[in-house]
Amino acid sequence: xxxxxxxxxxxxxxxxxxxxxxxxxxxxxxxxxxxxxxxxxxxxxxxxxxxxxxxxxxxxxxxxxxxxxxxxxxxxxxxxxxxxxxxxxxxxxxxxxxxxxxxxxxxxxxxxxxxxxxxxxxxxxxxxxxxxxxxxxxxxxxxxxxxxxxxxxxxxxxxxxxxxxxxxxxxxxxxxxxxxx
Numbered sequence: 719x720x721x722x723x724x725x726x727x728x729x730x731x732x733x734x735x736x737x738x739x740x741x742x743x744x745x746x747x748x749x750x751x752x753x754x755x756x757x758x759x760x761x762x763x764x765x766x767x768x769x770x771x772x773x774x775x776x777x778x779x780x781x782x783x784x785x786x787x788x789x790x791x792x793x794x795x796x797x798x799x800x801x802x803x804x805x806x807x808x809x810x811x812x813x814x815x816x817x818x819x820x821x822x823x824x825x826x827x828x829x830x831x832x833x834x835x836x837x838x839x840x841x842x843x844x845x846x847x848x849x850x851x852x853x854x855x856x857x858x859x860x861x862x863x864x865x866x867x868x869x870x871x872x873x874x875x876x877x878x879x880x881x882x883x884x885x886x887x888x889x890x891x892x893x894x895x896x897x898x899x
Contacts, residue, residue, distance in 0.1 A: 748861045
């Protein structure tokens, strides 16, 4: 397996701002640990970030958030992208839709995506769907993503497993596996 880490919407507006998710704080150290291990092992990291324009139709449902170029659309300081990481803006839930993500993953010979971030049942789920449709294995460290509610988080995890055949794991388990190689 040749994985890449996808960090989805770990942005100021989702963690501390306009669409704050109270459940985001506990996943931050787990994602950070996973990113450190990935960098050590040369595993590519992709940040997939909402970067909205005023005309985006999603704003009609969620209100203005993560506007392109704003503080709210920046990755939280604890998980700041590092040199060599990829940072891609997205305007809908999926990190694949009208972004270069697929071509970048293929150029890196990636065959599995590790889904992290917010929200399990929305942006993470839609990104996982598009990964699955393109033939990538889906790996989900369940302590590295969350949603507004426990119900939404658990429903998202169950959907990953049932519909995409996702492998559910933890940050610690992935770090141990990568260290053995």
